[in-house]
Amino acid sequence: MKQRFFRRNAFWLVLSLVLCLVSALGASITQSAGGAVSVTKLTFPGASGGTISALLLKPAGADATHKRPAIVLAHGWWNEKEMQDSNYVELARRGYVVMSIDMYGHGSSSYMKEGNEAVAGTGMYDAVKEIATLPYVDTSKIGISGHSNGARAANWSIPLDDAADTQLIKSVYLVDNDPIYADLKTGKFINYYGSRDVGVQADQFDEFFFRSYDKTGKAITTPGEYIGTPNAQSFLNFGANPSGSERKSYHFYTKDVDGASAIRVIDNPPQTHPWGPFSKQEVTNVLTFFNKSLGTPNPIPVGSQIWQLKEFFNALGLVGFAIFLLAFTRALLTVRPFAGLRITEPAVLTVRDRKGHAWFWGALAVSAVFSGVSYLFLSNFTPLSLVYFIGAPPVIPQGAVFFIGLWSAINGIFALIVMIVSYQLFGKRNGMSLRESGILPGWKKFWLGILLGLIVVIAAFGIVFVVGWLFNTDFRLWVLAIPTFGPDKIGIALMYLPLFLVYYIANSVAINSFNRFTIRGKEWINTAVLAVFNILAPLVLVIAQYTVFAVSGELIPGFGGIFSIWLFPVIVFLATAAVISRKIFRATHNPYIAGFIMASVATVVSVTNTLTYIK
Structure with a gap:
């Protein structure tokens, strides 16, 4: 019976490790577009004083004589940089240099100080300045995009860019957060973004944004009604009071602003707020916008997307991780220090x-x-x-x-x-x-069991760190993620x-x-x-x-x-x-x-x- 137990568990233990390895290899190959994109984890000091952790994706052929457009991506609140993998996989394989950051307070970046949420666009503008220093980046074609509070970070970055000696941000795509419509003091509609190209994804079932409110703060329109509201219409009219025929979603509107042709567009898919980073429609909208604004170096059709394959491999890692917790626990029961914890037969039920x-x-x-x-x-x-x-x-x-x-x-x-x-x-x-x-x-079995459990947990997360170190991937599916982390x-x-x-x-x-x-x-x-x-x-x-x-x-x-x-x-x-x-x-x-x-x-x-x- 003991040999049968060992053989059966050995199979599951090996399977868990194989799943983790296949997950790492598959996700790595996918996010690097089969080796055509280099993926690097980096940490750099932000100009505002904090330290930012990021993933940098550099497409093959990008160098000082063949500069590429660049895009900085930011996740939502309570997430980290890999939550933008659907976007950075597709943007990088189309030839953009991409930096996906941990905003301040998230992942491995510096912690957030109370009352200082907007510092350097929560780190986004620090990342913009950092990516502009790379010799293979075309500094006249830098875009930013973020989901939820990553979009808010983009909004916070605009006045910082306006105040800089040289403006760096050419394009802005906001996913699941409102653009800035009006002046805070006067309440009048304004063109907050100037001559930059700006797009918005406004989900019809967004839990938090794209509502209009009366003077008491009561919502008077739903997200599904957003496109017809004065806010949306003013945005599509470049900050002017809406007048004339109603402007529509999925249509690029242009206007000459300060001598440059600027773009405004609102995409309005029927989905929820958290679905944004896991949505083919959202990725399509991002690709379409940046192609229109910055031009796509490697023009792959926007509908040709492979990020779902990375999600599949990432999910295999989650399954492997879960199986490992069980299989490694049972494997340790065959080792002498923990053998006394194992029972020969389960109780008869x-x-x-x-x-x-x-x-x-x-x-x-x-x-x-x-x-x-x-x-x-x-x-x-x-x-x-x-x-x-x-x-x-x-x-x-x-x-x-x-x-x-x-x-x-x-x-x-x-x-x-x-x-x-x-x-x-x-x-x-x-x-x-x-x-x-x-x-x-x-008590002896209790504490011995806790020691066994501690070893299992350390070993399981050890696999995550090995995968992160060798392949720059981790185990995740949508909002469930097991990333690497710092000792803090x-x-x-x-x-x-x-x-x-x-x-x-x-x-x-x-x-x-x-x-x-x-x-x-x-x-x-x-x-x-x-x-x-x-x-x-x-x-x-x-x-x-x-x-x-x-x-x-x-x-x-x-x-x-x-x-x-x-x-x-x-x-x-x-x-x-x-x-x-x-x-x-x-x-x-x-x-x-x-x-x-x-x-x-x-x-x-x-x-x-x-x-x-x-x-």
Whole structure:
């Protein structure tokens, strides 16, 4: 039996490593266009005093005698530079020099200081000045583009460029954030961008932007009505009061401004705000705009896109990473120091009686309802609303992680209460043993299990760093990403780890020690049910949010769009955690190993994909 266990697990361990390798190779080949584009990670001091981390993509043939147009890209708030990979892959293979940055406070760039969000366009204008120093860049053809707050960074960069001795920014493409329409003092429409070419992607179902407001601040138009609003029409009229026939989306309007022919265009696809960086339509809009404004050195048709292939390979890495967590854990159980943690055979499972099923389903239902209600309550808890977005440094340097961690801890405590009540009123009376159920494994096995979990987490992220070092790639799919990170993030992770430990350990104990039995004679059905209930509340909240949005054009009152967006990666992670914790428990009869592993991974992934503030 031991040899069978070893052979079977060896297959999964090898498969996980193969998937990670294939992911790295495939993503690297795709983003380098088969070697036609060099991809380099770099860190440089910004002119404003901070340090910026970036990816630089240089197409073959770009040199001092064959200068190329250049584009600086910026991600949205609570993201990092690889979130722009759909754009930088396609722009670079068409011959543009591309720099995708970690804005200040994000990724590996310098932290954001409170009240200093706009410094150097959050780093974008520092990047513009840096890319202009490259000998193979045509400084008369530099564009900038960003998604969400990356677009806001572009807006902040304009007055800095206006004030410079030599203006560097020729083109601006804003994705999912409003352009500047009016003078802040007078309220009158203005041409904020001067003679620059400017385009906007205004999603018809954007959760945050492209609304018009009355004097009380109440929204009076939805994003779907944007193109007909005075704001949009004034933008398309180069800051003039809109008059005459209504200007349309997807049409390039030109005007002579200060002796130069300038462009304005609004693209208006029927999609949501977070879908922008993962949208073929958005990439098409970006390529079309910069071709019109700067000219495309390598004119590949805009519909010919390969970035989706990179996303596929990146996603393989996520799968490989998840399998590795399980397979390497089980592999360590065959090593002498941890062999005592492995059990020979999983406990024999029986079908619960009607009363047992009532407790099972009742506890799941109550927990799911509490999860959803507590999430809504916290999202509307005014005293902490500012903390959620910018934190409260130095105690809370990352607001978004604090919100998810606090919600997790509250649900972990509630799960403990449910388990105590269940044990006292049902389990204890029906012969449940805390030791035999794995809740009391003994201190030696508990701490040995934590040590095993720590080794697994370090090894898993070690793979991420090797991949990042050798291939300049990582593991990600849309909003779920496992990037490399600096040692500073370890200290931040330790600050938040206790919050996540409360939930994931409680969740593992609930799944394995209290709720493990056969349904219709199959344990996997029980596991599947638990995975579904792990994600049920977040899934219902997301579905409800976007159903209301699709029907009414507005979000659920009191449920801000960012809170539903934050649930996207949580849903994937909670479902995965249920399966991995069950399989590790089957091999160890110890729920704390998986709880520690999943809490650690969730914490590190959270703190490396968000915004960090300092005093």
